[in-house]
Structures are given as C-alpha cells and as structure tokens.
Amino acid sequence: xxxxxxxxxxxxxxxxxxxxxxxxxxxxxxxxxxxxxxxxxxxxxxxxxxxxxxxxxxxxxxxxxxxxx
Numbered sequence: 053x054x055x056x057x058x059x060x061x062x063x064x065x066x067x068x069x070x071x072x073x074x075x076x077x078x079x080x081x082x083x084x085x086x087x088x089x090x091x092x093x094x095x096x097x098x099x100x101x102x103x104x105x106x107x108x109x110x111x112x113x114x115x116x117x118x119x120x121x
Contacts, residue, residue, distance in 0.1 A: 054110055054115055054116055057106070058107070061102070061106075062103070064099055065096055065099045065100055065103070068092055068095045068096040069093075069096050071092050072089050072092035072096065075088050075089045075092055076089050
C-alpha cells in the first residue's frame with residue numbers, strides 16, 4: 053500500500069514538472085499568462101512536501117518498516 057502511494061505521488065510530481073516545462077515552451081512564442089508556469093511549479097513543490105511529510109509520518113507510526121519500502 054505504501055509503495056503504491058509513493059509511486060503514484062512521484063508520478064504526479066514528474067507529471068507536474070513536465071507540465072510546467074510544456075507551459076514554459078508554449079508561452080515563449082505566445083502571449084499567455086506567465087503565472088501558469090509558477091502555479092504548476094507550486095503544485096510540484098506542494099506534492100513534494102506532502103510526500104516527504106507522509107513518508108515521515110509513515111515511518112513514525114510504523115507503517116513503513118525500518119528496512120524501507
């Protein structure tokens with residue numbers, strides 16, 4: 053269960069990163085809202101912090117064994 057949650061969150065982080073990259077390249081030639089890239093990167097940072105906190109909580113409460121995932 054924990055492995056699946058970690059992998060799904062990592063996939064969401066990578067997807068958000070590439071989404072920001074695509075928005076950055078698309079906004080280069082057009083007149084688009086520049087805050088969309090910042091919002092996509094904010095989502096990535098929020099997902100990363102959430103993953104870190106969930107891993108710490110899982111380790112603290114014994115959901116993740118000392119051997120690792």
